[in-house]
Amino acid sequence: MDREETMVCASMTKDPIDKLLDDAQSGKSLFKNREVLHFTFIPDIILHREDEQKKVTQSLLPLLKKSRPSNLLVYGKPGTGKTLVVKKVLGKIQERVKDNSFPIQLLYANAKEETTLYGLLVKLGRQLGLTSQKELPSTGLSISEVFNRIISVIEKNGLNTVFVIDEIDYLVELVSKSGKDVFYSLTRANERLKKGTLTLIGISNDLTFKERLDPRVLSSLSEEEVIFTNYTVGQINEILEERIKVAFIPDTVDQAALNLCSAMSGQEHGDARRAIDLLRVAGEIAEREQSDTVKEAHIRKAALKMEEDKETTALNSYPLHEKLLILGVMKASGNTTGEIYQSYKNLCKITRQKELTQRRITQMLSEIEMTGLITGKIIHQGMHGRTKKFNLTLNADIVKKAFKEDLALEDLL
DNA sequence: TGTCCACCGGAAGAATAGGCCG
């Protein structure tokens, strides 16, 4: 991608920018194939996941025989290849079944990316061909109506659908907020279908989320379970080596850098995604610095950069009032809820926004606290009442940098 | 020992924004 874009620009010549670009291009590249360093790039071999692949495949075998497999629950920490394996297996099954008049429709949604239950269902519906606003409006219908429409498409076309819901633990949150029992309908949808089938594959990072689930739902959702273990540092090392072979020009990654990279992401979480991303970013940094090889220092820099980027995107994805509130936390004279609320009200006045009530603000603070951008702690001050004190966990400069682009906040920075 | 601060956080329902249907 990057490379293509630069080429397009460079072909237009004359500009001083192009000069720079030309120079950069003629400088040596460390990469052979950068694509491979995206975790989601699926190579044919997914290392060290043989058991899991086998289990997932086994539980989905009925699809080949035109019958409905059990619903499936997949557990594992982030970066353990859960989604990759599921997608790979389903892809292969789809491939085999393509010509025997038994099409499999694959639907994928990530519950974390949707703020509402409705949004999640719509996302799934869209993949079933309910694309137009008319067929499936993005708001306004009742949940059960959306559900009925999805079911009726499946029925009408006699589809065999596989719903893959990533981070399904998050869906429990969404459901519990609105009280509707969509989960139940989903897991039991087959009883309503005369033609076509519906198989649910839930992917979860949180091993404890079962406890929060309605037992009726649980029994039908986790007919089969596959647990993905964390990668060990050694395994991550091998995975990286494998990708390095394809992605980099030979001998451009120092052994020390490789070791550091697998250690940094492996020890704590066993997270291969992070390891691969880290390596890619480090490679890019090294290249920009015109270094011949990727060194330990580049890995460290990359780790910093990734941390910052993560925070920046998290900050930017907040709605306006949450942003104002975060700024409020930054600018407040103290860090108790009352002081933060005052500060927030002030910012509202400046930006001419209607201020929300303190109740709502405390709720927002708790929500932001969940994501880890701020930390809160309840303290009792005797006569001076009870309050919760909040602290920003990130650097104020990063917040400023992140919010700079938001026009509504321009005056505040 | 009792008071009382300053806010917590649950519950309920109003407000808003959209779609249906006659």
Place this chain on the structure above:
DNA sequence: CGGCCTATTCTTCCGGTGGACA
């Protein structure tokens, strides 16, 4: 269009809290 539906966000209301201070 008007009446009625739902989902989601926000407000209103309020009982509850733990310890410093009188």
